[in-house]
């Protein structure tokens with residue numbers, strides 16, 4: 001599922017491809033990918049307009065239009081964006097297509113159709129309405145804000161990191177890497193972590209997410225001591241060589257090293 005680093009890469013891709021080009025035509029198939037807007041309104045609102053910028057918060061991508069509206073992309077389990085000219089390169093499972101007057105197309109691809117496109121006039125209000133906490137890589141989300149977010153937490157460490165109300169952007173996969181780098185087991189209670197462990201957890205959260213963005217969210221490019229390229233049953237810990245364990249945490253699979261994480 002696309003998490004913060006993946007969506008940041010989508011944002012960079014969007015910035016590099018789709019901005020300041022006139023949208024000639026909008027197609028949506030099927031309409032279930034839309035939420036709070038109809039296909040007819042999509043055509044009415046966006047044909048003839050241009051994307052002027054993009055912003056990311058957590059796992060959401062916001063695309064601003066030249067009339068102060070924003071389109072909101074959420075990528076569900078498998079979503080991504082593709083920009084192309086030749087229709088032979090049209091991806092399968094495209095759910096919404098923006099065709100520009102320059103002959104290129106931007107498509108929103110969602111194989112399992114769990115992602116959604118919405119629109120808003122006010123990004124900050126949208127974020128509040130969804131109950132999203134601060135963005136994990138946001139500059140204002142500093143150590144003090146991090147500790148405050150988890151001060152009264154009754155959650156396990158992994159569940160807490162994935163709680164979008166507390167901090168937006170971390171999902172099942174990156175929570176495992178952050179806890180691996182911090183040396184904390186997924187089932188440790190947040191409230192059991194002392195100040196020094198919280199300092200480390202915060203530092204590793206920022207470092208892992210930044211590193212992943214720098215690697216364009218491609219696990220093959222990750223540093224040698226990262227868990228994600230080996231995050232599977234039977235995997236070997238890149239730090240100590242022990243076998244990676246898999247357990248269930250809040251009904252999701254969590255992977256950790258029993259020797260490196262306490």
Ligand SMILES: [Zn+2]
Pocket residue numbers: 237238239240241242257258259260261
């Ligand atoms: Zn280990």
